[in-house]
Amino acid sequence: MVDQHPTSFAGIQPTPAWAFDQYESIRERLPGTSARRAQPRFVDSLAPLMGEFDAFVFDAFGVLNTGPSVIPGALDRLARLQANNKTILMLSNAATASHPALAAKYQRMGFDLNEETVISSRWLLEQHLRQTPNSGTWGVIAPEQSQPETLPLPSDLMRPIRADVEDATLEQMDGFIFLSSEGWNETLQGRLTDSLTRRPRPVKVANPDLVAPRGDLLTLEPGYFSHLAATATGASLEFFGKPFATAFEAALARLPGIAPARVLMVGDTLHTDILGGQAAGMSTLLVTGHGALQGMDIHDCIRRSGIYPDFMTPSI
Known part of the structure; x- marks a missing residue:
């Protein structure tokens, strides 16, 4: 099936620089930034961090895949974490597919994920609708x-x-x-x-x-x-989704007994993955090579936004 998500609108073709400016323009509607201002620690991949955290929460697009294509090394990285008894969750803002369909999609890609280890923003919306009187x-x-x-x-x-x-x-x-x-x-x-x-x-x-x-x-x-x-x-x-609190509360609820600081949020977007993870007390890793900031001056983006991840890597 041909993807029909819009790639342009009213003469605009989104670029990473344009998207960054758009996120900055809506900052008043997003959670506040952390007081942290230390420069992130650069790592070649997620491998050096495996022993530092008990659980890992992954964004999907720009971290695990870009559209239908799996990012090289992503399958192996998650498999290695699971082999080392690390708890893995995927926290995605995807809502086009139903929650079961989203989990099945990532299984077809080869990821050992299921409806219990995937949290989608559509699932968050559905929980809200179940708990809210219909009117x-x-x-x-x-x-x-x-x-x-x-x-x-x-x-x-x-x-x-x-x-x-x-x-x-x-x-x-x-x-x-x-x-x-x-x-x-x-x-x-x-x-x-x-x-x-x-x-x-x-x-x-x-x-x-x-x-x-x-x-x-x-x-x-x-x-x-x-x-x-x-x-x-x-x-x-x-x-319903990142960077808002309900998304991260749902992730932490599936990680009982693990302190938020011992959870690493891994994402490609400062204004959703990193900002929301920090607001929830998680540690954060910014992936720069495949997603929303690809080709940007990352240190300038961090300075301009005031959103400072704990770690930074080109790819997991």
Whole structure:
């Protein structure tokens, strides 16, 4: 199946430098930074850190894979950690696929992961929906292959928001759930913005990422379009995923008896993986060779953002 996540929008083709500036522009909506200002310790790979931590939490895109391709060495690294009785979790902002489908995808890639060792932002949203009294009708932004009907909401309280949606349907929604940007475009964004301008309503964002690395490209993700709409309309946003606390609380809940400082959060994005990991008290490793900061002056990015990881490596 051809991936239809947008690689451009309104004349913008996202680059690492552009994405970094976009994250900086929304800093007021993100967790606060750590007081730590020491320069990160550089390591050639994750190998020298294996004995320093009891558990390892991995981002997916830019750390384990880029799009459908496994990053060289990632399979072996996780296998070596598991062989040394280290606890492994994957903490992903992916929400296009259902949680079982996401775990199955990484199993097909060769990773020894399952639904218990994968935490997705879609799963976090689903837990929230199960625990929150149902009220009103929600417009779900997602392609058909995302199986939005598996969300824990009564079917009569969900409406798909796709290219053929009518403006009258948009107006009837009491809120929106942004699961996936696949198939999203300027026309749909404009119609959603117009509707939210006429009547601001909440937007639950299942993927807070602004961009995601897919091979040589960055795609635009639900976080970008949601922030764009909120800035234009004043709509309230509720996020499920990194860098927000619920994602890291869910990871730590699966690591009972392990102090957060003994957990290494491994990610490629300063404003999601590293910022969120630090806010949760975890140690952090920034991967620079494959993801959202590829080709950037990393030390300048750290200085400008004030987000200082504990460690830095080109690849795990």
